[in-house]
Amino acid sequence: MTDPEIHKGLAGVVVDTTTISSVNPQTNSLLYRGYPVQELAAHCSFEEVAYLLWHGELPTPEQLVAFESLERSLRRLDDRTRRALDDIPASAHPMDALRTAVSQLGGLDATLQQPDSILDPELNEGRALYLFAQLPAIVAYIQRRRRGLDPVEPRDDLDYSRNFLWMTFGEVPDDVVVDAFRVSLVLYAEHSFNASTFTARVIASTLSDVYSAVTGAIGALKGPLHGGANEAVMHAFEEIRTADRAEEWLDAALAEKRKIMGFGHRVYKNGDSRVPTMHASLVVLADHYDRRDLLDLYDALENAMGERKNIKPNLDYPSGPAYNLMGFDTETFTPLFAAARVTGWTAHVFEQYAANSLIRPLSQYTGPAERHLER
Numbered sequence: 001m002t003d004p005e006i007h008k009g010l011a012g013v014v015v016d017t018t019t020i021s022s023v024n025p026q027t028n029s030l031l032y033r034g035y036p037v038q039e040l041a042a043h044c045s046f047e048e049v050a051y052l053l054w055h056g057e058l059p060t061p062e063q064l065v066a067f068e069s070l071e072r073s074l075r076r077l078d079d080r081t082r083r084a085l086d087d088i089p090a091s092a093h094p095m096d097a098l099r100t101a102v103s104q105l106g107g108l109d110a111t112l113q114q115p116d117s118i119l120d121p122e123l124n125e126g127r128a129l130y131l132f133a134q135l136p137a138i139v140a141y142i143q144r145r146r147r148g149l150d151p152v153e154p155r156d157d158l159d160y161s162r163n164f165l166w167m168t169f170g171e172v173p174d175d176v177v178v179d180a181f182r183v184s185l186v187l188y189a190e191h192s193f194n195a196s197t198f199t200a201r202v203i204a205s206t207l208s209d210v211y212s213a214v215t216g217a218i219g220a221l222k223g224p225l226h227g228g229a230n231e232a233v234m235h236a237f238e239e240i241r242t243a244d245r246a247e248e249w250l251d252a253a254l255a256e257k258r259k260i261m262g263f264g265h266r267v268y269k270n271g272d273s274r275v276p277t278m279h280a281s282l283v284v285l286a287d288h289y290d291r292r293d294l295l296d297l298y299d300a301l302e303n304a305m306g307e308r309k310n311i312k313p314n315l316d317y318p319s320g321p322a323y324n325l326m327g328f329d330t331e332t333f334t335p336l337f338a339a340a341r342v343t344g345w346t347a348h349v350f351e352q353y354a355a356n357s358l359i360r361p362l363s364q365y366t367g368p369a370e371r372h373l374e375r
């Protein structure tokens with residue numbers, strides 16, 4: 001018998017079709033429902049992008065007004081969610097707190113108690129919108145609690161991005177900051193069958209519910225080989241400190257066989273299509289906050305990594321320092337990614353439900369040959 005071909009990490013394996021996004025490393029493009037992500041980042045609100053991912057088309061002006069007003073009505077945290085978050089030590093990682101809160105939202109959704117409601121498309125659209133509206137409030141609550149600050153109530157006169165920043169910082173920053181934040185959310189929203197989205201699809205494929213799928217996806221996103229890298233980039237910058245130390249730091253890290261966070265990608269091997277757009281926002285922020293030193297460090301590490309390994313940055317590389325300049329705690333960077341990606345995760349859960357096949361691959365057994373108990 002010939003050994004089966006093993007696709008470790010499922011690298012290069014096409015497991016299903018999707019109509020949600022297309023990642024093309026040859027043309028270095030990323031399309032959401034056919035639209036280049038750069039165009040969406042330049043012209044669309046995050047609410048429009050969420051609508052597009054869920055519905056396949058951008059909203060009409062009337063549809064957008066209705067969608068925005070529904071989202072604004074769902075922003076307030078339930079006291080039970082606050083209590084669940086308060087029960088977790090403030091020193092716990094924000095991704096752990098976020099995962100717990102989302103799991104609890106599932107338990108609080110009484111409609112899930114009817115087993116035939118789990119796959120109901122209309123109810124699921126409402127659940128996805130609820131998660132979309134709640135995640136900013138949860139993330140803001142976590143960051144403020146870490147800082148010993150009282151929560152800030154949402155404002156329904158503000159769009160999604162402004163309200164997110166308002167709830168986190170208690171003020172709405174300048175438009176250039178809001179815009180950089182919005183751009184990051186649009187760029188993070190969706191990326192085909194990445195590890196966290198695939199996790200969500202695996203969970204959905206068992207016909208489990210949308211909250212379970214999102215809870216699992218948050219767990220997958222936390223790891224530093226995936227979403228946890230935006231936080232890890234900032235930790236590396238803190239270790240390096242100044243641009244002139246970047247080469248020495250990198251050589252030592254590579255000698256220790258460390259992975260350099262924010263570099264490399266499973267699909268893009270010649271650069272991540274989103275990096276130029278996020279880098280442009282980072283430059284605007286660095287000018288705004290007069291932090292040229294951070295850009296110098298960014299460039300120095302990127303150049304050194306290019307020279308030593310010819311490995312290019314991924315989206316987490318510019319996003320990490322951008323979130324730092326906006327004032328977020330480093331540990332909340334990955335929860336920001338989750339708040340954006342919940343749009344893509346839920347779009348994929350719906351696609352999985354609509355044409356489901358249980359996801360269950362095979363493995364080749366390499367353990368001991370059959371043996372028997374000696375008793």
Ligand SMILES: CC(=O)SCCNC(=O)CCNC(=O)[C@H](O)C(C)(C)COP(=O)(O)OP(=O)(O)OC[C@H]1O[C@@H](n2cnc3c(N)ncnc32)[C@H](O)[C@@H]1OP(=O)(O)O
Pocket residue numbers: 009224225226227229258259260261262263264265266267309311314315316
């Ligand atoms: C938004 C996102 O989630 S994007 C991904 C965010 N993650 C990171 O930034 C973490 C750092 N990057 C990595 O660990 C990897 O590039 C991954 C996991 C993202 C992709 O990995 P894979 O496609 O599996 O490639 P793989 O890890 O096999 O790398 C191929 C080679 O490049 C090297 N390499 C790839 N990325 C890096 C890196 N960031 N630092 C150092 N070496 C790297 C590997 O060591 C390997 O070298 P080898 O062939 O000598 O063993």
Ligand SMILES: O=C([O-])CC(=O)C(=O)O
Pocket residue numbers: 188190191193194195226265266267314315
């Ligand atoms: O696609 C991937 O493997 C990682 C990811 O989520 C992204 O790059 O946004």
